[in-house]
Amino acid sequence: GNSVTQMEGPVTLSEEAFLTINCTYTATGYPSLFWYVQYPGEGLQLLLKATKADDKGSNKGFEATYRKETTSFHLEKGSVQVSDSAVYFCALSRGGSEKLVFGKGTKLTVNP
Amino acid sequence: EAGVAQSPRYKIIEKRQSVAFWCNPISGHATLYWYQQILGQGPKLLIQFQNNGVVDDSQLPKDRFSAERLKGVDSTLKIQPAKLEDSAVYLCASSFWSGGYNEQFFGPGTRLTVL
Numbered sequence: 001g002n003s004v005t006q007m008e009g010p011v012t013l014s015e016e017a018f019l020t021i022n023c024t025y026t027a028t029g030y031p032s033l034f035w036y037v038q039y040p041g042e043g044l045q046l047l048l049k050a051t052k053a054d055d056k057g058s059n060k061g062f063e064a065t066y067r068k069e070t071t072s073f074h075l076e077k078g079s080v081q082v083s084d085s086a087v088y089f090c091a092l093s094r095g096g097s098e099k100l101v102f103g104k105g106t107k108l109t110v111n112p
Numbered sequence: 113e114a115g116v117a118q119s120p121r122y123k124i125i126e127k128r129q130s131v132a133f134w135c136n137p138i139s140g141h142a143t144l145y146w147y148q149q150i151l152g153q154g155p156k157l158l159i160q161f162q163n164n165g166v167v168d169d170s171q172l173p174k175d176r177f178s179a180e181r182l183k184g185v186d187s188t189l190k191i192q193p194a195k196l197e198d199s200a201v202y203l204c205a206s207s208f209w210s211g212g213y214n215e216q217f218f219g220p221g222t223r224l225t226v227l
Binding site for chain 1: 153156215219220
C-alpha cells in the first residue's frame, strides 16, 4: 500500500540555521506529494506541493523537489526563524480528491 | 472566506460513553474528510464523503464509529461506545471537487480524551 516515512524528531535548531527534513514514500503509480505544517494550537496548513517528478514546490522560503528515482521529497529551508517552530508532515495523494496519506510528523523547534 | 468549522474543540469522556463531533466544511466544497490523529502520529483517514455519499470508509471501525452527511453539507462523526485508544484529535477537511488535484482545507480539530 501507499506509505510515507519521514525523519524522526524532534529537531532543534538555532535561528538562521539550515533545515532539512527527510521524507521518502512508497506508492503505486505517480502520486502527488505535499508538506503540511501544524503550528501550535492551529490546524494543518498546506505548505507546498509537487504533482509530478522533478517538480519543485516552494513557499515561505521552504522548498522540496519530487525525486522519483529516489522516491523522496525532502523539505529544506536555508535560514530558519523562530516562527518556523511547528510540526511538519509529509504526505502523498494519488490525486483528484483522493485521501492524503501522512507521515508521522517531525517537530521543529527554532531557538533565538 | 470562512474556513472549516469544527465543534467542540475539546471533549473529555469516560470509556464506554458516547460522543459526537460536528463539522461544517467550506461553502461549495463537495468532498468532506474525517481524519484521526493519534498523539505522535500523522492523521489517518476514517471516512470520505462526496456530497452525501461515502467514497471511502475502509479504515472506519464500523462497530463503534459512524458518520453521516445527510444534506451534503455539514457532517457528524459519532463514537459509541468509546475506548481508551480513541483518544486523539479528530480532524475534518474539505475540498472542492474538480479535475486535477483538489487541495484539502483542514479545520482546527476536536481533541478527545477518553478516561
